[in-house]
Amino acid sequence: DNKMDFKVADLSLADYGRTEITLAEHEMPGLMAMRERYGADKPLAGARIAGSLHMTIQTAVLIETLVALGAEVRWASCNIFSTQDHAAAAVVVGPQGTPEDPQGVPVFAWKGESLEEYWWCTQQILDWPGDTFANMILDDGGDATLLVHLGTEAEKSGQAPDPVTAKSHEQKVVFDVLQASLAATPERFTKIGNEIRGVTEETTTGVLRLYDMMREGTLLFPAINVNDSVTKSKFDNKYGCRHSLVDGINRATDVLIGGKVAVVCGYGDVGKGSADSLRGQGARVIVTEIDPICALQAAMDGYQVTTLDDVLDVADIIITATGNKDVVSVDQMRRMKHNAILGNIGHFDNEIDMAGLETFPGVHRKTVKPQVDVWTFPAAEGREESAIIVLSEGRLMNLGNATGHPSFVMSNSFTNQVLAQIEIFTKPEEYPVGVYVLPKHLDEEVARLHLGALGVKLTELSGDQAAYLGVDVAGPYKSDQYRY
Numbered sequence: 001d002n003k004m005d006f007k008v009a010d011l012s013l014a015d016y017g018r019t020e021i022t023l024a025e026h027e028m029p030g031l032m033a034m035r036e037r038y039g040a041d042k043p044l045a046g047a048r049i050a051g052s053l054h055m056t057i058q059t060a061v062l063i064e065t066l067v068a069l070g071a072e073v074r075w076a077s078c079n080i081f082s083t084q085d086h087a088a089a090a091v092v093v094g095p096q097g098t099p100e101d102p103q104g105v106p107v108f109a110w111k112g113e114s115l116e117e118y119w120w121c122t123q124q125i126l127d128w129p130g131d132t133f134a135n136m137i138l139d140d141g142g143d144a145t146l147l148v149h150l151g152t153e154a155e156k157s158g159q160a161p162d163p164v165t166a167k168s169h170e171q172k173v174v175f176d177v178l179q180a181s182l183a184a185t186p187e188r189f190t191k192i193g194n195e196i197r198g199v200t201e202e203t204t205t206g207v208l209r210l211y212d213m214m215r216e217g218t219l220l221f222p223a224i225n226v227n228d229s230v231t232k233s234k235f236d237n238k239y240g241c242r243h244s245l246v247d248g249i250n251r252a253t254d255v256l257i258g259g260k261v262a263v264v265c266g267y268g269d270v271g272k273g274s275a276d277s278l279r280g281q282g283a284r285v286i287v288t289e290i291d292p293i294c295a296l297q298a299a300m301d302g303y304q305v306t307t308l309d310d311v312l313d314v315a316d317i318i319i320t321a322t323g324n325k326d327v328v329s330v331d332q333m334r335r336m337k338h339n340a341i342l343g344n345i346g347h348f349d350n351e352i353d354m355a356g357l358e359t360f361p362g363v364h365r366k367t368v369k370p371q372v373d374v375w376t377f378p379a380a381e382g383r384e385e386s387a388i389i390v391l392s393e394g395r396l397m398n399l400g401n402a403t404g405h406p407s408f409v410m411s412n413s414f415t416n417q418v419l420a421q422i423e424i425f426t427k428p429e430e431y432p433v434g435v436y437v438l439p440k441h442l443d444e445e446v447a448r449l450h451l452g453a454l455g456v457k458l459t460e461l462s463g464d465q466a467a468y469l470g471v472d473v474a475g476p477y478k479s480d481q482y483r484y
């Protein structure tokens with residue numbers, strides 16, 4: 001039957017979600033401009049987009065923009081805790097539907113998925129009804145892209161990659177998914193890989209994986225690195241986290257941040273916004289870094305820069321923002337202050353050694369409320385019993401404990417996503433397999449679309465000045481090497 005398939009928490013939340021989507025549209029001028037500009041031509045007609053990106057109110061506006069441009073879409077979240085159930089419900093029901101007769105977009109996402117459910121959802125967006133497949137991926141962190149690649153490799157070799165070697169951050173679960181798929185449909189991922197025209201990747205960690213696959217020569221289709229549009233990473237990663245980090249800490253713990261010692265591990269775009277977020281609340285912020293340039297930036301921004309080991313005994317709040325793995329070990333957690341807060345705002349949970357924590361001898365977990373756990377270490381030689389408060393089980397806590405970044409800053413990121421989807425879908429001949437960034441004139445166009453709402457009045461370059469700078473009056477105004 002042609003009844004739409006989907007799996008969300010509660011369709012009765014759709015009206016609440018719709019109301020917030022309508023408010024969000026007012027805060028997302030870039031996306032609404034995309035609907036104005038491209039809604040008639042429908043450049044994405046024929047696109048079957050598999051979206052793996054936090055299923056929030058902001059993402060709902062992105063999804064409905066892609067549909068307005070002609071795309072068919074199936075959506076999953078890229079994190080087990082980041083779905084907002086009312087947003088998922090509203091997208092399934094759609095602007096014209098009802099919970100009894102949903103007319104929207106298939107969504108497979110709910111807050112609090114198990115890992116098995118997460119990877120089941122990821123598979124649902126790749127397989128389309130009537131034995132067809134997605135032909136575009138919109139990814140955040142690269143899990144959908146990874147599954148297609150691991151599946152294709154498994155089908156080529158006839159066996160799923162050994163869980164120990166699989167690069168995915170949830171090896172065992174992915175291994176089981178691949179085993180089952182090999183048994184049931186041994187050509188499935190190869191067919192999907194052939195069908196996919198390209199992927200547009202949202203975030204730093206997902207982009208890292210794309211460059212890895214490019215270097216290994218295993219990348220199956222072209223990719224646009226949306227993260228490195230200036231109007232994405234210098235806004236979402238920075239000002240988005242400035243807004244949503246303290247939001248997550250407040251909703252999780254209501255702890256006073258002023259006067260406390262807060263440690264931010266990593267001073268890249270996210271770390272900069274996160275440190276500013278905590279300083280804004282009157283915390284004494286300390287930064288850890290491995291990169292001398294970012295460390296120097298942090299020092300000149302007035303932060304103490306030292307090693308995590310040096311500050312474990314004074315830190316009240318520790319936040320990882322590195323995009324790296326193994327940043328906080330269980331031994332370091334054991335040495336943290338009693339009731340100190342530990343959270344991660346990086347994409348994956350591997351920044352904090354959650355596996356080591358869960359298996360620490362005699363450790364006790366008490367859930368305060370969803371995504372807030374008190375982990376108590378037993379007394380040991382020379383150490384009293386002590387506890388730490390871990391947010392979102394080490395997964396990105398601004399989306400696990402709060403609602404992520406606000407609409408206006410996500411409008412910048414998602415306008416880049418829409419432009420990137422149009423680029424790859426309508427000009428495949430310009431995108432042989434490789435990893436690309438959007439041209440600067442589009443980056444500047446995204447910024448232009450967001451100035452009016454903030455009352456910005458730009459100054460016009462004279463022809464003479466433009467000649468002096470060697471730029472066009474209409475832009476681009478900077479070289480590709482320029483660092484903003």
Ligand SMILES: NC(=O)c1ccc[n+]([C@@H]2O[C@H](COP(=O)([O-])OP(=O)(O)OC[C@H]3O[C@@H](n4cnc5c(N)ncnc54)[C@H](O)[C@@H]3O)[C@@H](O)[C@H]2O)c1
Pocket residue numbers: 203204205206233236237240241265266267268269270271288289290291294321322323324326327345346347348396397398399404405
């Ligand atoms: N939660 C969110 O809403 C959100 C938003 C954007 C990006 N992200 C994610 O946040 C992470 C960081 O993103 P970014 O754009 O800031 O990356 P980035 O590369 O700009 O910054 C990461 C910084 O961490 C430093 N670093 C690496 N390993 C370290 C270690 N062991 N100790 C201390 N510092 C270390 C690096 O030198 C770098 O300066 C990525 O996983 C990204 O995908 C999350």
Ligand SMILES: Nc1nccc2c1ncn2C[C@@H](O)[C@@H](O)C(=O)O
Pocket residue numbers: 053054055056057058059140202203204236237240347399403404405406410413
């Ligand atoms: N409200 C929101 N909706 C969707 C995604 C959201 C978000 N807040 C943060 N991300 C994550 C993004 O910052 C993503 O671009 C990333 O880089 O992780």
